[in-house]
Amino acid sequence: MKRSFGRLSLLAAIPALLLLTGGPARGTDIACTIADPTGTPLNIRDAPNGRVVMTLSNGTRVKRAGERNLGGKRWSLVANEAGALGWAFSAYLDCVSVNRDLQKSAPMRPRPTSN
Numbered sequence: 383m384k385r386s387f388g389r390l391s392l393l394a395a396i397p398a399l400l401l402l403t404g405g406p407a408r409g410t411d412i413a414c415t416i417a418d419p420t421g422t423p424l425n426i427r428d429a430p431n432g433r434v435v436m437t438l439s440n441g442t443r444v445k446r447a448g449e450r451n452l453g454g455k456r457w458s459l460v461a462n463e464a465g466a467l468g469w470a471f472s473a474y475l476d477c478v479s480v481n482r483d484l485q486k487s488a489p490m491r492p493r494p495t496s497n
Contacts, residue, residue, distance in 0.1 A: 412446040414460065414477040416470070422453070428470035430457035435468050446477060 422436035456472035
C-alpha cells in the first residue's frame, strides 16, 4: 500500500517521526537521487528497517532531512517532491551536499548476470 502526505503534513510529521525513531537525525538539506543497484524500486519505510510504506524508482529525486545509524547501517530520512516522508537505506542514495560535493553512500555494483 502506498501512502502520500501533503506538504503541510510533511512539516508536522518530521518531529513526530524523529521522536518515534529515537531522536534527532543528522545530515539535513542534502539533495539525493535514488540509486538502487538492484534496479528494483527502493523501499521507503516508516522507521529505519521498519515497515515499508512506499517505494521509489531509481532516478527519483529526494531531499535528505536527516540520517541515523541502526545496527551499523546508515538510514536516511527522505522526502520526495510530493512531500512524502520516510526512511531509506543510505547506501542506495547518491547525494550532493550544499557545497555541491558528491556524497555517494556506497559504490554502485552491477548485478551479476546468469550467463
